[in-house]
Structures are given as structure tokens and as C-alpha cells.
Amino acid sequence: MPAPPKTSVSLLRELAAEPQSARWAEIYVRYRPAMESFLAAHFPSVDKEDAIQETMLALFRKIPGYRIDDAPGRHFHNYLIGILKHKAMDALKKMQGEESKLRRIKIADECRHEDDEDEWKHSAMEVAIAELLADKNLNARHREIFRAVALRHERPADVASKFGISRANIDQIKRRMIEKLAAIANRLVNE
Numbered sequence: 001m002p003a004p005p006k007t008s009v010s011l012l013r014e015l016a017a018e019p020q021s022a023r024w025a026e027i028y029v030r031y032r033p034a035m036e037s038f039l040a041a042h043f044p045s046v047d048k049e050d051a052i053q054e055t056m057l058a059l060f061r062k063i064p065g066y067r068i069d070d071a072p073g074r075h076f077h078n079y080l081i082g083i084l085k086h087k088a089m090d091a092l093k094k095m096q097g098e099e100s101k102l103r104r105i106k107i108a109d110e111c112r113h114e115d116d117e118d119e120w121k122h123s124a125m126e127v128a129i130a131e132l133l134a135d136k137n138l139n140a141r142h143r144e145i146f147r148a149v150a151l152r153h154e155r156p157a158d159v160a161s162k163f164g165i166s167r168a169n170i171d172q173i174k175r176r177m178i179e180k181l182a183a184i185a186n187r188l189v190n191e
Contacts, residue, residue, distance in 0.1 A: 007076045012068045019060060028056060034077065035084050043088040045095070054087040055080070128185040132177070145170060146177040 007030065014021055032052060039048045059080060066079065129151070133143055145163060148154045149170060156170045163170075 009068055012063070012066065012076065015063050016066060016068065019064065024056075024060070027059070031077070031080055034081070038081055038084060039088060042085070043092065046088045046091045051084060051088045051091055054090075055084045058083050058087065124185060124188050128181055128188055131184050132181050135180075142173050142177060145173050149174050150177065 007027070011023060011026060014023055015027070035052050035055065036048055039046055039051055043051070062083070066076075132138070133147070141163065145159060148159045148162070149156055156167055156174075160167045160170045
């Protein structure tokens with residue numbers, strides 16, 4: 001980093017006494033290379049232009065309270081770089097916050113997309129079940145067995161006992177009905 005520029009006591013006093021002074025340009029021109037160098041070395045990801053502008057605005061507000069002594073050169077440089085460091089750290093925090101926010105938005109969008117997809121699949125399945133159960137060619141007994149086992153989640157052994165058939169027959173009927181349901185669902189999805 002280059003050696004810090006010297007700042008005259010008279011310049012600092014004038015800026016403190018008259019904030020609207022045209023001599024602010026001198027501070028900007030004199031210290032800009034040192035500020036750019038500091039940012040490049042310590043905060044390379046921070047937007048240099050924004051950080052320097054924020055620093056100059058902060059200095060404009062703080063200069064009336066700045067204690068001017070007889071050796072301001074090095075002291076003022078450190079003071080200015082201290083402000084710059086805080087502004088750069090604020091910019092980093094803001095960048096991290098924005099990245100975090102973007103990450104949260106992306107996750108929320110993915111969840112919303114998954115929810116929409118799940119809702120769509122659920123709706124398609126409801127339509128497929130309704131179409132299956134409305135099929136006039138379907139055996140009424142098989143329809144009731146499917147409702148009991150697949151839709152109401154009754155125990156297959158209880159359904160077998162209720163209909164007077166074996167558990168293996170219940171499983172076979174359920175499997176066939178699920179195959180028909182899958183064919184209807186595939187047709188709906190691909191329409």
C-alpha cells in the first residue's frame with residue numbers, strides 16, 4: 001500500500017468549519033488511491049466505488065467533530081481508513097444478507113414448485129381413482145374390496161374375512177386394481 005498522503009491542518013479546519021467547501025474534492029482526490037488500495041488488499045469483493053462514496057459521506061458528517069491536532073497527516077489517514085473499513089464491513093454484511101435472502105427465496109421457490117407438483121399429482125390421482133371406480137366394466141365386488149383395502153386402509157385379513165375369500169385373493173385383486181389405476185394415471189399425465 002502506498003504511503004499515506006499528508007493532509008494540512010488548515011484544510012481539515014476549513015472542512016470542519018465550512019462543510020460546503022469546494023475543497024472536499026482535494027480530500028477525495030488525495031485519498032482515493034489509498035482507499036482503493038486498502039479495499040483491494042482487504043475487501044476485494046466489495047464494490048470500491050460504493051464503499052468510497054459511503055466513506056466520504058460519513059466523513060462529511062463526522063468532520064465537524066474530528067479533533068484536529070498539529071500532526072494530522074498519519075492520524076487523519078488512519079481515521080479515514082477506519083471509516084472505510086467499517087463501510088466495507090457493512091457492505092460485506094449486506095452482501096451476505098442478500099445472498100442468504102436469495103438462498104431462502106430459491107429454497108422457498110423449490111418447495112413451492114414441489115408443493116405444486118405434489119398437489120398436481122394428488123389431483124391427478126383423485127381423478128384416476130374416480131375414473132377407475134366409475135368404470136362400468138369393473139366387478140362390483142372388486143370395486144368394494146379395492147375401496148376397503150386401498151382407500152380406507154382396512155386390514156387385508158379383515159376384508160378377506162368380510163368377503164369370505166382368502167388373503168391371497170385380496171392381494172391379487174388389489175394388485176390388479178392398482179395396475180388399472182396406474183394405466184389410467186399414466187394416460188391422464190400424458191394427455
